[in-house]
Amino acid sequence: MDVILKNARRLGAEHELTDIGIAGGRIAAVAPGLAADGEIIDLGGRLVSPGFVETHIHLDKSCILDRVKSEKGDIEEAIAESARAKAAFTPEDVHFRAVRTLEKAILQGTTHMRTHLEVDPGVGLRGLEGVLPLLKQYDWAIDLQICVFPQEGLLNNPGTDELMVEALERGCRAIGGVPYTDSNPHGQIDRIFELARDYDIDIDLHLDFGATAEGMDLEHVCKRTEEFQYGGRVAIGHVTKAVSLSMPAFDAMAKRLADAGVALTVLPSTDLYLMGRQHRDDHNVTRGVVPAHKLLRHGVNCSLSSNNILNPFTPFGDCSQIRMANLYANICQVGKQADMRECFNMVTRRPAEMMRLKEYGLAVGKSADLVVLDSEGPETAVAELTPVLYAFKRGRKTVSRQPAMLHRPR
Ligand SMILES: [Zn+2]
Numbered sequence: 001m002d003v004i005l006k007n008a009r010r011l012g013a014e015h016e017l018t019d020i021g022i023a024g025g026r027i028a029a030v031a032p033g034l035a036a037d038g039e040i041i042d043l044g045g046r047l048v049s050p051g052f053v054e055t056h057i058h059l060d061k062s063c064i065l066d067r068v069k070s071e072k073g074d075i076e077e078a079i080a081e082s083a084r085a086k087a088a089f090t091p092e093d094v095h096f097r098a099v100r101t102l103e104k105a106i107l108q109g110t111t112h113m114r115t116h117l118e119v120d121p122g123v124g125l126r127g128l129e130g131v132l133p134l135l136k137q138y139d140w141a142i143d144l145q146i147c148v149f150p151q152e153g154l155l156n157n158p159g160t161d162e163l164m165v166e167a168l169e170r171g172c173r174a175i176g177g178v179p180y181t182d183s184n185p186h187g188q189i190d191r192i193f194e195l196a197r198d199y200d201i202d203i204d205l206h207l208d209f210g211a212t213a214e215g216m217d218l219e220h221v222c223k224r225t226e227e228f229q230y231g232g233r234v235a236i237g238h239v240t241k242a243v244s245l246s247m248p249a250f251d252a253m254a255k256r257l258a259d260a261g262v263a264l265t266v267l268p269s270t271d272l273y274l275m276g277r278q279h280r281d282d283h284n285v286t287r288g289v290v291p292a293h294k295l296l297r298h299g300v301n302c303s304l305s306s307n308n309i310l311n312p313f314t315p316f317g318d319c320s321q322i323r324m325a326n327l328y329a330n331i332c333q334v335g336k337q338a339d340m341r342e343c344f345n346m347v348t349r350r351p352a353e354m355m356r357l358k359e360y361g362l363a364v365g366k367s368a369d370l371v372v373l374d375s376e377g378p379e380t381a382v383a384e385l386t387p388v389l390y391a392f393k394r395g396r397k398t399v400s401r402q403p404a405m406l407h408r409p410r
Contacts, residue, residue, distance in 0.1 A: 001028060001038035002395055005372070010362055011049040011348075014377045020048060022368040025394035030364055041390070043372055047381060049344075050360055051111025051369040051391060052321035053351035055204065056237050056265045056305035059098035059115045059134075060127035061086065062317070063310045070312045074277040075209065078312040079181065083152065086123045094130025101309050102134060105319035106141045107399055109371035109388035112357060113144050114204065116176050118151035119167050121159040128167050135171070141391075141398040143369075145355070147204050149176030154191060156183035161191070168199050175199070178206040179217050186220050193224045196233075202356070204265075207236040211278055211288070213244040218253065222260035231261025235354050237307070239264055240275050240288035254298035263354045264300055266292045266346075267307035268328045270314045291332045292346060293339045303351035304328050304343070321347035322373070325382045337379050344378035368395035374403050 005020040010030065019034035020027060029036075061082050068081040098115075105113060117127050128146070135144050148167040150160045154177065168175065177192045179185035189205070196203045208216045218239065225234045242253060257264060268289050275288025292302035304324045309317030325343040334340055352360040359367035375386040391399035 001034070001036040003039045003041065003392070003397070004034055004036060005048060006034075006040055006042045007045055008043045008048040008372075009045055009376055011047060011378060012362065014047060017045055022392070022395040025368055025396070027362065027364050027366050027368050030362070045376060046389065047373045047375045047377060048362070049371050049373065049378065050348055050352065050362055051371050051393070052109050052347050053112040053303070053355065053357070053360075054105060054110050054305050054319075054321060055114045055235065055303045055351045055354055056267060056307050057101075057105070057113060057115055057319075058117070058308055058311075059101050059131055060089070060094050060117050061311050062101040062308065063097040065310045065315055068312045070315055072277065073273065075274045075313075078274060079151070081312040083122065086118075086127075089123055089126050089130070091126050091129035094127050095133065098131050098134060101319060102138060102142065102144070104309075106138070106391070107388075108318065108320040108322070109391045109399065110319065110321060111142055111369040111371070111391065111393055112352065112355065112360070113142055114147050114174060114355060115144060116147045116149055116204070117167070117172070119148055119160065119163040120150055120152040120157055121163070122152065125163060125166060125170075128170065128172070132171060140396065141393050145174055146172040147174035147176045148172040149178060149206070150188070151178055151181065153178070153182040154188045164195065168195065168201070174202045174204055176204045176206065180206070180209055185217050189217065189220055189224060193228050193230070196230070197228055202233040202235075203230065204235045205237065207239055208241040209238040210241045211244070211275060211286075213241045213249070216241050219256070222256050222262055225260045225262055232356070234261070235263040235265055235303075237265040237305070238267060238271060239290050240271050242290050243275075243286070243288050250294070251298065254295045254300055257295065258299035262300075263302060264290065264292060264295060265303045265305050265354075266290050266328060267305055268324055268331060269316055270307040272331065273314050273316070287331060289328065289331045292328070293332065293334060293342050296342055301350055301353055302346055303354050304346045305351070322381060322385060322388075326385050329382055340379040340382050343382045368392055
């Protein structure tokens with residue numbers, strides 16, 4: 001063995017302690033009392049989980065608070081301010097900021113990431129040129145996938161389609177969209193599906209981001225998913241409009257998503273920050289976070305993700321997926337232990353399923369992409385925001401952190 005994790009609580013079987021042996025980058029054995037050569041790390045009963053999976057984060061426009069204003073704090077201002085800052089992006093600048101954010105995510109135990117990356121005639125491919133080298137540069141710690149998308153619209157913005165195609169040719173392995181910034185939202189969705197089919201890649205859209213339930217594009221996405229036989233390969237993010245649906249309409253939406261095989265990603269920090277701004281000078285502000293755990297009960301797959309880090313869309317961010325799970329649980333009033341466990345699943349197993357990561361998991365033979373949390377179970381990890389003490393990528397230790405210590409008076 002290369003590494004043996006002694007006295008581990010393996011996610012899914014936390015009630016008993018076991019040892020996990022890692023060899024050749026994979027989980028080679030799971031059994032108590034493993035005896036073999038190799039580095040031994042005694043976990044003292046701490047939780048071992050597969051690494052965190054972030055399906056929706058924007059590395060290219062992270063860490064730009066020093067050059068934008070955030071006065072109104074609504075989505076229109078965020079888009080306009082980001083577009084202004086983006087005009088001055090260089091590949092080097094993007095690379096520098098993306099590294100900062102990516103390293104933060106690695107330190108928080110994220111082992112797989114889909115980063116959404118924008119192209120348009122304003123920024124050209126400069127964002128892509130800044131982020132693309134990270135795939136190889138950081139493959140020792142994280143599997144990074146780029147999802148190219150047209151933030152400023154597609155059909156209304158001549159030249160964008162060609163840039164999307166160029167980005168796909170240069171290695172983007174997923175495609176996204178923002179129909180609500182397009183003059184023809186359904187036209188954009190249709191074109192994204194065509195491109196996805198041409199390149200045989202998955203789809204991850206920003207969708208139905210608004211304060212009321214009017215004019216939702218979700219049904220159109222479900223229809224196209226069925227026509228293109230793309231069930232299980234489409235995700236939609238935000239969908240804050242669903243917060244305003246009546247319970248029967250919400251349940252009908254859940255059934256529709258489950259039947260079509262469309263997954264949903266909630267971005268708790270951004271959705272909280274940008275939504276409800278129509279009540280700026282009022283009390284009783286509505287919040288915009290979709291109760292994803294209620295969708296799970298209908299068979300919809302869901303993930304929780306950071307989305308934006310330190311920019312006008314979200315002026316916060318430590319890239320901690322466990323914090324996203326905790327934030328979500330607080331906002332959506334999650335109390336039942338089974339739902340708390342699902343909050344953990346929505347930053348691990350569920351996004352892994354969304355990204356169709358075949359090597360992900362804790363079974364023998366799976367890639368040893370693991371985190372050790374200072375906790376005995378996923379519910380307490382979410383409830384107590386427990387820190388990541390170790391991360392491993394393909395069996396190699398990539399992160400370690402000392403638990404905090406009390407220094408009592410003698
Ligand atoms: Zn986004």
